Amino acid sequence: MNTSKNPCVLAVLVSGNGSNLQVFIDKIESGELNAHIACVISNNPDAFALSRATRHNIPVVVHENRGFKGRREYDAALVKILNDYGVELVVLAGFMRILSDVMVSAFPNAIMNIHPALLPSFPGLHAQQQALEYGVKFSGCTAHFVDCGTDTGPIILQAVVPVEPCDTEEILSARIQVEEHRLFPEAVRLYIDGRIVVEGRLVRIQS
Numbered sequence: 001m002n003t004s005k006n007p008c009v010l011a012v013l014v015s016g017n018g019s020n021l022q023v024f025i026d027k028i029e030s031g032e033l034n035a036h037i038a039c040v041i042s043n044n045p046d047a048f049a050l051s052r053a054t055r056h057n058i059p060v061v062v063h064e065n066r067g068f069k070g071r072r073e074y075d076a077a078l079v080k081i082l083n084d085y086g087v088e089l090v091v092l093a094g095f096m097r098i099l100s101d102v103m104v105s106a107f108p109n110a111i112m113n114i115h116p117a118l119l120p121s122f123p124g125l126h127a128q129q130q131a132l133e134y135g136v137k138f139s140g141c142t143a144h145f146v147d148c149g150t151d152t153g154p155i156i157l158q159a160v161v162p163v164e165p166c167d168t169e170e171i172l173s174a175r176i177q178v179e180e181h182r183l184f185p186e187a188v189r190l191y192i193d194g195r196i197v198v199e200g201r202l203v204r205i206q207s
């Protein structure tokens with residue numbers, strides 16, 4: 001938790017486009033978020049998110065999946081990178097890997113993820129398509145702390161969007177992303193302001 005006036009040191013972990021990363025960059029540059037992105041880390045060397053970071057002079061690290069014996073070994077190397085950058089809060093912005101206990105215990109209640117569904121419904125991959133196939137009338141997004149499960153950690157904030165009869169995965173994803181771009185920085189802001197209390201799997205927001 002960062003309750004001082006110093007900018008909270010973030011790492012943003014990505015695998016793809018990086019539209020959520022871009023929102024964080026913009027909000028930090030405009031002074032809306034008292035944070036500093038120490039590094040952007042991607043497991044995918046081709047992630048467009050890396051170009052977004054470089055354009056803003058943010059250090060990038062490509063930490064590929066291959067070459068590690070398993071999840072725990074990969075994560076141990078990841079923890080070292082994060083510690084070398086002095087990271088306080090790890091932001092998973094479309095980082096398509098499950099974290100092991102090695103990462104989760106190194107950053108207890110200090111890893112946040114955004115998921116494109118109303119958890120605990122539709123965890124894992126293709127959450128928007130899962131929602132469409134199930135036939136729900138509302139979906140949305142969830143900002144949550146990360147534990148060792150697949151999208152199972154304590155829920156910080158959620159936002160709801162309607163599912164329309166003609167929606168495709170792309171259309172629903174775009175509608176959800178509008179809310180992600182509002183919700184995720186808000187969850188990080190609450191963390192930075194020291195307003196989040198985690199009790200078991202319950203998250204209380206202090207006023």
Ligand code: GAR
Nearest residue numbers: 016017018019020093094114115116
């Ligand atoms: C976001 O929609 C995010 O919710 C999703 O990946 C997308 C990344 O978009 N994450 C997951 O599905 C994690 N389970 P972005 O690269 O444009 O920020």
